[in-house]
Amino acid sequence: MHAFILRRLLNMIPLLIGISFLSFSIMYMAPGDFLGELRLNPQISAETIEMMRAQYGLDKPFIVQYWLWFKEAFPMPGNWKINLGRSFQYHTPVTTLIGFYAFNTFLLSLTSAVLSWLIAIPIGIYAARKQYSFGDKVLTTLAFMGVSIPNFFLALIILYFVVRWELPLPIGGATSLGYDELNLWQKIVDRAHHLIIPTLVLTTGSTAGLMRYMRSNLLDTLRQDYVRTARAKGLSERVVVYKHALRNAINPLITFFGFEIASLLSGATLTEFVTSYPGLGRLLYGGLRANDYHLVLGGLMVGSVMLMLGNLIADIMLAWADPRIRYQ
Amino acid sequence: MKRSLSWLMAAALVLAFGLGALAQPYVMEAETIGQYGGEIRIATLGDPRTFNPYLAKETSSTDVIIGRIFEPLIGRNGVTTAHEPRLAKAWEFSEDGTVWTFYLREGVYWHDGVEFTADDVIFTLDIIYDPEIPNNYRDGMLYPDPIQYRKIDRYTVEFTFPMALATAMDDVSFPIIPKHILEQPWKEGRFNEMWGVDTPPWEIIGTGPFQMVEYRPSERIVMTRNPNYWRVDAEGNPLPYITRFVMYIAGNQDAMRLMFDNRETNIYGVRGTEVDEMQDNAERGGYTIYEGGPTFSTLFVVFNQNELFVPSPKVEWFQNKLFRQAVAHAVDKQSLIDIVFGGRAVPQWSPVSAPNRQFLKEDVKTYPYDLEESRRLLAEAGFTWGPDGRLYDWNGNHVEFTLSTNEGNLQRETFMTLLAEDLTELGMTVHTNPMDFNLLVNQLTSGENWDAIIIGLTGGVDPDGGSNVWQSSGGLHMWNIGRDEPQTEWEARVDEIFEIGRTILDPEERVKVYYEWQDIIAEEVPLIYAVTPLVYAAARNEIKNIEYTAYGGSLHNIHVLWIDN
Numbered sequence: 039m040h041a042f043i044l045r046r047l048l049n050m051i052p053l054l055i056g057i058s059f060l061s062f063s064i065m066y067m068a069p070g071d072f073l074g075e076l077r078l079n080p081q082i083s084a085e086t087i088e089m090m091r092a093q094y095g096l097d098k099p100f101i102v103q104y105w106l107w108f109k110e111a112f113p114m115p116g117n118w119k120i121n122l123g124r125s126f127q128y129h130t131p132v133t134t135l136i137g138f139y140a141f142n143t144f145l146l147s148l149t150s151a152v153l154s155w156l157i158a159i160p161i162g163i164y165a166a167r168k169q170y171s172f173g174d175k176v177l178t179t180l181a182f183m184g185v186s187i188p189n190f191f192l193a194l195i196i197l198y199f200v201v202r203w204e205l206p207l208p209i210g211g212a213t214s215l216g217y218d219e220l221n222l223w224q225k226i227v228d229r230a231h232h233l234i235i236p237t238l239v240l241t242t243g244s245t246a247g248l249m250r251y252m253r254s255n256l257l258d259t260l261r262q263d264y265v266r267t268a269r270a271k272g273l274s275e276r277v278v279v280y281k282h283a284l285r286n287a288i289n290p291l292i293t294f295f296g297f298e299i300a301s302l303l304s305g306a307t308l309t310e311f312v313t314s315y316p317g318l319g320r321l322l323y324g325g326l327r328a329n330d331y332h333l334v335l336g337g338l339m340v341g342s343v344m345l346m347l348g349n350l351i352a353d354i355m356l357a358w359a360d361p362r363i364r365y366q
Numbered sequence: 367m368k369r370s371l372s373w374l375m376a377a378a379l380v381l382a383f384g385l386g387a388l389a390q391p392y393v394m395e396a397e398t399i400g401q402y403g404g405e406i407r408i409a410t411l412g413d414p415r416t417f418n419p420y421l422a423k424e425t426s427s428t429d430v431i432i433g434r435i436f437e438p439l440i441g442r443n444g445v446t447t448a449h450e451p452r453l454a455k456a457w458e459f460s461e462d463g464t465v466w467t468f469y470l471r472e473g474v475y476w477h478d479g480v481e482f483t484a485d486d487v488i489f490t491l492d493i494i495y496d497p498e499i500p501n502n503y504r505d506g507m508l509y510p511d512p513i514q515y516r517k518i519d520r521y522t523v524e525f526t527f528p529m530a531l532a533t534a535m536d537d538v539s540f541p542i543i544p545k546h547i548l549e550q551p552w553k554e555g556r557f558n559e560m561w562g563v564d565t566p567p568w569e570i571i572g573t574g575p576f577q578m579v580e581y582r583p584s585e586r587i588v589m590t591r592n593p594n595y596w597r598v599d600a601e602g603n604p605l606p607y608i609t610r611f612v613m614y615i616a617g618n619q620d621a622m623r624l625m626f627d628n629r630e631t632n633i634y635g636v637r638g639t640e641v642d643e644m645q646d647n648a649e650r651g652g653y654t655i656y657e658g659g660p661t662f663s664t665l666f667v668v669f670n671q672n673e674l675f676v677p678s679p680k681v682e683w684f685q686n687k688l689f690r691q692a693v694a695h696a697v698d699k700q701s702l703i704d705i706v707f708g709g710r711a712v713p714q715w716s717p718v719s720a721p722n723r724q725f726l727k728e729d730v731k732t733y734p735y736d737l738e739e740s741r742r743l744l745a746e747a748g749f750t751w752g753p754d755g756r757l758y759d760w761n762g763n764h765v766e767f768t769l770s771t772n773e774g775n776l777q778r779e780t781f782m783t784l785l786a787e788d789l790t791e792l793g794m795t796v797h798t799n800p801m802d803f804n805l806l807v808n809q810l811t812s813g814e815n816w817d818a819i820i821i822g823l824t825g826g827v828d829p830d831g832g833s834n835v836w837q838s839s840g841g842l843h844m845w846n847i848g849r850d851e852p853q854t855e856w857e858a859r860v861d862e863i864f865e866i867g868r869t870i871l872d873p874e875e876r877v878k879v880y881y882e883w884q885d886i887i888a889e890e891v892p893l894i895y896a897v898t899p900l901v902y903a904a905a906r907n908e909i910k911n912i913e914y915t916a917y918g919g920s921l922h923n924i925h926v927l928w929i930d931n
Contacts, residue, residue, distance in 0.1 A: 070804020076423060077841075078810050080823060080834040082502045084841040089500040093558075127415040128423075130562040138564075138583040155848035194620070201627045209624045210616055211585045218580070314625075316584035324413065329804065 039357070042352070042365040050346050057342050058111075058335055065331050071096050072126045094126050107332055111339075122336035127328050132336030135321055140303060140340075142212045143310070143317035147302040150240040151235055162252025163193045167279065169257060177249070184246025193239045193312040198228050200235070210233055211313025218307045236313045240306055251294065255287040262286070289360055296352025300345035304337075379780045391598040392451065392471070396911045399601055400928025405610035406909070406921070407631045409622040413584055413615055417570045418561035419541045420493055420501045430587055430613065434924070435572035436541035439468055439487065444918020447724065447827050449535045453482065453542055455624070463530030463871045468538075470521040474596045476544050477571045479620065484517040489545035491515050492552075499557060503540045503683040506533075516768035523931045529785050530869050532876055533830045546569050575606045575925050587613045597925050607928035630910060633920050636902035638710035644904055653904045656914035660712050660898040662825045665777055667693070667769070667785060667818055667894045669782045671853075679763045684817070684845075688747035690891045692740040694733035696788040699897050706780045707899050714895040717832070719825045721916045724873075727881045730888035740792055757793030767817035768796035770809070773800035778820045781896055785820075813847040827917070833864045836883070845892045 073090055076082050091097045095106050111123040111132075121131035128135060166173045200207050208214070212232045213225075220228060259265060260283050268278045307319025318337065325333030357363045412426035419436050421493045422428050433441075438456035448476050451457075455467040474482040487622050495512050507513060507787040514526040527534060551560050561570055567578035567587075575597070576589035589611045597605040614631060616622045627632035636644055636655060645655055669684035676684065683689045715733075718726045748760040757765040769786055771778040780802055786796040809816045823842070825832060834840040838861050839854040852858035863883045870876040887893070904919045911926045921927075 068804075069802055072809055073809045074804040077807050078821070078823065079502070080832050080840075080842055081505060081826075083505040084836070086500050086502060086505050093498075093500055128560055128563055129416060129418075129421060130564050134564045135583075197621070197624050201624050209615065209628050209630055210621055211582075213582065213585065215586070215588065215612065284759070311617040312621070314584075314615075314621045316582065316615075320413075320584045320617060 039090070039354075039365060043354070046092050046346075046350050046353075050343070054339060054342060055344065058108070059104065059338060061335055062107065062331065063100070063336050065329070065334060066100050066103070068329075070329055072331070074329065077256075098271055107335065111336070122339055123332035125325070125333040125336075126330045127325070127333065132333055135333065136336060136340060139316060139318040139321050142315065143306055143319070145212075145229070146233060146236055146240065146306055146310075146315060146317060150237045150244065150306075151298050151302070153237065154241045154245040157241075158248035159252055160250045161245075163256060163279075163284070165249065165253040166256035166260065178253075181246040181250050184242045185250070187242070189239055189243055190308050190312045192242060193309060196235055196238060197313070207234060212316050232315075236306070236309050237314045241315060246292070248291075252287070252291065255290055256283060259283045259287040285359065290355065292355050292359060293352050295355070296348040296350075298344075299348030299351060300341070301359055304341045304345050334341065351352075386473075391596055391602070391604075392455070393602075394597045394605060394923070394926055395600060395601060396923065396926035397913075398928075399599055399603070400607040400910060400926060401930070402607055402609070402928075404929025404931070405612055406434075406608055406633060406924065406927060406929075407612040408633045408921070409614040409616045409625050409631045410511065411616060411619065411622070414563060414581075414587070416562055417565060417578070418557075419543065420499055420503070421558060421561075423502070430487060431570070431572070432541055432921075433574065434576045434589060434611070435570060435574045435578060436543065437572065437574050438539040438541055439470075440535050440539050442827065442917075444922025445913055445915050447722070447917055453487075459534070459871075463534075463869075464527045465763060466525045466527070466534060467518070468523050468525070470523070471596060472521050474573055475594050476546075476573055477577045477592060478544075478547075479594075479840075480544070480546050482542070482544075482573050483520050484523045486542050486545045487523045488515060488517050489549060490540060490542050493543065493548075493557065494540060496552075496557075498555070504582075506537045507540075527604050529872055532868050532870055533828055536828050536831070538827075542573065547571055570919065574746075576611050584615050586615060592893070595925075599926060605925040607926065608924070611924065626653075626904065629906075632906040634904045634918075636718065636904050638899055638902070639708040641708065641710055641902050648904075652908075653906050655902055656912060656920070657903050658901040658903065658914045658916040658919070660714075661901050661916045662719040662721060663822055664714060664719065664825060664898065665781060665822045665896040667697075667781070667820045667843045668897070669693075669818050669860075670813065670816055671892070672847060672849070673849070676733075676817065679759055679761060680767055680817060683759060683767075685846045686747050687890055688743045689749075690894065691733065692743040692747070692792070693785075693789065694783065694894045695736050695740040695743065697733070697894060697896060698735045698784050698788060700735065701784055702777075702781055703897050704798055705784075706777050707897070710902070711897040711899045714898045715888060717827060717836070717887045717893065717895070718880070718884060720898050722825070722827055724827070725829055725877055725880050727884040728885050732888075733891075733894075737791060744792065751793050755793055756795070764795065765793070766797075768797045768799050769820065770799040770801055770806060770816055771820040772803040772806045774803075777899075780823070780893075782820050799865050810844055811841065811847065819844070829883070830864065830868045833868075836887075837861050837864050854890075855931050856890050860886055 073087055074095065077087060095103055107123045110121065113120055121133045123128065123132050125135060161177055164176050165186055168174050199208060200209065208231065212229065214228050217225065217228060263284050265278060268282045291312055303318055307323060309315065310317035310319045322334060322337035325337065357365060387443050389718060410426065410429065413426040414430045415424060416422050418433055419431055422431065426775060439452060440449050441452045442448065443450050445865045453471055453474060456703070457468045459466045470484060470487070476482055493499060494501060494507060499636045509528045511528045516524055518524050525538065548557065548560060551557055563581065563583065567581045570578050575592055575595050577592050578587065578589050579587035591606050592786055595605055614625060616625060622634065625631045641655065648655060669690060671681065671685045673681045703709055703711040712720060716727055716730045720726065726867055744757065749765065750758050752758055769782055770781045772780070782798050784862040789796045806819065810819055810821065822836065835842045837843065838846065838849050838857050842905055846853050846857070852861050860883055863879055867876060867879045870879060886921060901916050903914050905920060908930045910919060910928050910930050911923065913923055
């Protein structure tokens, strides 16, 4: 098992280099560069633009540009820090910028993930056990609504009613003015207050999907022979469902959980924009729009690492949950 | 020239005798004397990318720091656009207009308590002319030689320009930065890393009315009043009145509106299409809507007249004045105003933007929407219509070209569609082509692969700021790009006008010179202008002394804004 984890971790290195190279190539081939907007400014001369190009290394051949980024981004002899390169727009290491936003996005995604799992799993089990009951039908209808309303639209509707009914909720941000002077408890309350709208938006969609998933998995397992056997043995319904069926039904959800980890830092971009929540998505989208290659690459690297780690964790959990799965 | 000189001397004398020699506060006029306290809260889109004014390239950075944290020697009045003293209390120039002496305001302190002196001005110029620091202030200050600058005493500096320059006062409106903080990093080659967004905000030191105390990325910037600021009100009370200035960073335009409706912000820039609806709710919402008049932003269509890039016969049509005038008559400005701006825009005819009263020539040639007139002009140019109603040139080629703009911009896309419809009506075949912004700019600035483009630029007060567009060698001389020599007689004349214009020091005489340029452009229509939007702002009724203008916005006199509880 340890050898397996080590191997998977080592595999990440060539994979990351490959991802960064491919992404860099694609961005390089896209038309325009970071200075495009400036060229339309009548006050800035072509010479200054050229000087800036040289300063940012944009005048160098593709492979040199990639190497310049690579050298700064990853640990190298003489410079063991990981800073993911220096942003063109901000003149600051990308890791610093990501650091500004990572906690906010993490907090939002985690809250919404925990909430949606806490709500979706019991509801899914209930709906599966009471298939076609009135309760199941109501929950299924709600779930379909939740899945089909786009996040941004739901957010706009919520925001509209907050203003319309003058609810005491903030329209944007993650903290209130004067946050720094609050004590720890007040800080937690203030954060939670700001999380309500974005969490509501983010949780609605994912809860609905997860609940449908749980329901159909459990229904599948409940029809298996070993469940019938368990029932025939005279086990109580409780033991049949929660000990025999559920443990098998949960397997696919563990894979799902792996993806959930991956999206902890990157899954909320749209919601962040519409609810003005200060998350990573806003930073990276800004970088993308400005052709700030280094910033976008940094974001992609973080996203890729999270995805790989998420998958690894899911694989380990699968082995733990299901004795049939073994890694060499 | 004499007159402006003596006026300035008089102003200096008033300041010197009226207010005492040591502390030299500057009286800022306002409708009412205010009370202290309260805050102004606005929302903006986009984060600052740096707090270093010489690295800032985008308005989301400069809007935060310029005027609030950092100040120039001379600024422009937000209402009249006239020059007025800032960190320089007075100035004078030599008889030939090349040597300018600036007398600095005494008793001005940086936010950390160190006194502002001539050394800071000299240091700032060292930064501007440092080739390692590409900045757009330098571009305006190469003629093509740099100015010579020297310190005369602690409170006096002297700049020697290579020639007499009408634009000198605009060119020296660069923000002053503190030598005592930035000199050491600059000498160590670290200037380009200084004052990034990761710097603790209170370490950003300026002389301005506000000090930064908090920056939370994509959330807000908080500034508090500078208690030692040099401006005072008419009763001698120190300004600014408000305790705090907060800029929220919203995710999108709709969120900005919701924040205002939710009373999180108390000033909001209203979109043209929102004006009527917001006006109806003004009483209930406790706010007032102010109109600032037309903006400096422009919207136009330009034809590529460069035969190096455009093949024949297209280029002959585009080079034909009558063809361009015919297109100008096919621009349906009223529909554009109604559809995109909810009726809140005005047509533009002159290359000088409408709010620029000083230079605008009101009676330039206009091209009212009139397809009959277009047909007449096309016929006069030698175009004919086939039996199928399609337009053919003098050699029997069908008139067909591509009209591009950048996608995602409602104004430009609507203009493109409207214009294409009308040109089709005239028998042309127009391929509309919304495309990626960067690609469009690449084409526009290289001259390659385009026939006609719809785009906009933002103008300034002084026409010389547009010399990059109007002079033949300019990098944005879009219709004939990459030429060292003027290609037509009228372009040669425009080149001359700009050369002469920037050396005339008498304001009235100077305006006349630029009148001729406006007439030439209106006649030749290298850029066919569409409309200029009117701007509006909403502010809560408790905010007093608002003087909203398109040029200065709602915050140009933030020093005297106050909250009436």
